[in-house]
Amino acid sequence: MSAAPWSGALAIGVGWAALDARLGKNTAHAHLAHQVILGLDGAVVVTTNSEIIAPKGKAIHIPAGQTHSIGPEGRLTRSIYIDPRFSGIRNDQQCNQPACLSDDLSAALEHITGTNQARDWAKRFAGRLPGSAIDSRLQKALGNVRALANPAALARELTLSPTRLREIVKADFGVPPSKLLQWLQLLGAAKAMEASSSLADAAAAGGFADQAHFTRRLQQWFGVTPKIGLSGLEVSVDDLS
Numbered sequence: 001m002s003a004a005p006w007s008g009a010l011a012i013g014v015g016w017a018a019l020d021a022r023l024g025k026n027t028a029h030a031h032l033a034h035q036v037i038l039g040l041d042g043a044v045v046v047t048t049n050s051e052i053i054a055p056k057g058k059a060i061h062i063p064a065g066q067t068h069s070i071g072p073e074g075r076l077t078r079s080i081y082i083d084p085r086f087s088g089i090r091n092d093q094q095c096n097q098p099a100c101l102s103d104d105l106s107a108a109l110e111h112i113t114g115t116n117q118a119r120d121w122a123k124r125f126a127g128r129l130p131g132s133a134i135d136s137r138l139q140k141a142l143g144n145v146r147a148l149a150n151p152a153a154l155a156r157e158l159t160l161s162p163t164r165l166r167e168i169v170k171a172d173f174g175v176p177p178s179k180l181l182q183w184l185q186l187l188g189a190a191k192a193m194e195a196s197s198s199l200a201d202a203a204a205a206g207g208f209a210d211q212a213h214f215t216r217r218l219q220q221w222f223g224v225t226p227k228i229g230l231s232g233l234e235v236s237v238d239d240l241s
Helices: 101-108 115-126 135-141 151-158 162-173 178-190 198-203 211-222
Strands: 007-012 017-020 034-039 044-047 051-054 060-062 069-071 075-082 235-237
Touching: 007 178, 017 115, 034 044, 034 051, 034 101, 044 060, 075 101, 075 115, 101 115, 135 151, 135 162, 151 162, 151 178, 162 178, 178 198, 178 211, 178 235, 198 211
Parallel strands: 007 235
Antiparallel strands: 007 017, 017 075, 034 060, 034 075, 044 051, 044 069
């Protein structure tokens, strides 16, 4: 049996994204974004070291860095992704267990009708995240494309030693600089699919050496291949965030 593809619509902004999609096949993965997912036509199952079932209409928060997979395949869902560039808050590695959200937050997520409302909901949720603010210098530097070529370029942009850069990125995002730049590459590739449905074009736009490299990273961070996870999505870029 062939793997079930994902289908739906993906809006991507700076440090946040909204995905309305029917779930396809995915394997265990972890990423730098907090994910909130809600089943629109039935329950969602989040698998970590155990299974957590969120009933239809009940949102569940999967903290950043938590290894997980989601199902069942074919379920119509709504997800919001938020990383520290949007929230301004460090990824708290102590908060790593999925948990259902309140009824009011779940209902507000369910009733979203467009990108503006999705962005507003993301801001509302981000305001409730615990933790310290990320380094403002790093947040600013991540908006400079030249600084994202490699960890050395980012260190030069910030006039920091590689060791100090690693300390800051690890504290703010929970991963070393090389992993943060991989994450940003992946998001850049996904954004490129607004203009072209070509996976090869997306890989090149993200700065990947080839499609095989793109595929490995997408499987690592999202548990899907580009063909299964991205080809069936209508992508739009939110320039207002």
